[in-house]
Amino acid sequence: xxxxxxxxxxxxxxxxxxxxxxxxxxxxxxxxxxxxxxxxxxxxxxxxxxxxxxxxxxxxxxxxxxxxxxxxxxxxxxxxxxxxxxxxxxxxxxxxxxxxxxxxxxxxxxxxxxxxxxxxxxxxxxxxxxxxxxxxxxxxxxxxxxxxxxxxxxxxxxxxxxxxxxxxxxxxxxxxxxxxxxxxxxxxxx
Numbered sequence: 750x751x752x753x754x755x756x757x758x759x760x761x762x763x764x765x766x767x768x769x770x771x772x773x774x775x776x777x778x779x780x781x782x783x784x785x786x787x788x789x790x791x792x793x794x795x796x797x798x799x800x801x802x803x804x805x806x807x808x809x810x811x812x813x814x815x816x817x818x819x820x821x822x823x824x825x826x827x828x829x830x831x832x833x834x835x836x837x838x839x840x841x842x843x844x845x846x847x848x849x850x851x852x853x854x855x856x857x858x859x860x861x862x863x864x865x866x867x868x869x870x871x872x873x874x875x876x877x878x879x880x881x882x883x884x885x886x887x888x889x890x891x892x893x894x895x896x897x898x899x900x901x902x903x904x905x906x907x908x909x910x911x912x913x914x915x916x917x918x919x920x921x922x923x924x925x926x927x928x929x930x931x932x933x934x935x936x937x938x939x
Contacts (some may be wrong), residue, residue: 816846850880875903
């Protein structure tokens with residue numbers, strides 16, 4: 750690994766293939782444990798609704814857990830992204846990773862303060878700095894979603910949606926989905 754105090758994309762290549770997610774934000778290493786079934790279920794539901802809308806509209810592509818390399822010291826793997834067909838050629842690199850901001854980034858929160866701080870603070874700042882147009886933070890535990898949109902050069906919270914509210918976006922004409930449909934109640938372990 751790097752001998753400097755900052756981690757880079759090169760350091761991520763040396764990380765073990767152990768099921769954990771390794772990311773670098775402003776040179777700081779962030780490690781997340783294997784996600785829970787609730788997290789993965791919510792990711793799958795959001796992807797399903799976006800993908801079905803894409804099939805109808807033909808306007809873009811939704812991708813699960815892509816590598817998103819803004820710079821050597823900003824290398825993350827968001828849960829989901831949406832990229833318009835027009836923007837795609839600017840975003841995709843020859844290495845199969847994304848190298849520029851997608852229009853929409855979606856993170857599904859995992860339990861724990863460290864995970865919440867990473868997604869709600871560090872990644873919010875990163876995506877804001879790097880030009881993401883919209884950022885959704887889906888919280889399956891609280892059964893809600895926060896929607897941030899770019900205004901005056903930064904991402905700002907525009908709404909918090911609850912179970913009966915519909916999620917829609919000016920980026921996705923005709924897309925609408927109730928939060929409850931994304932976060933179907935799952936049986937609790939006995």
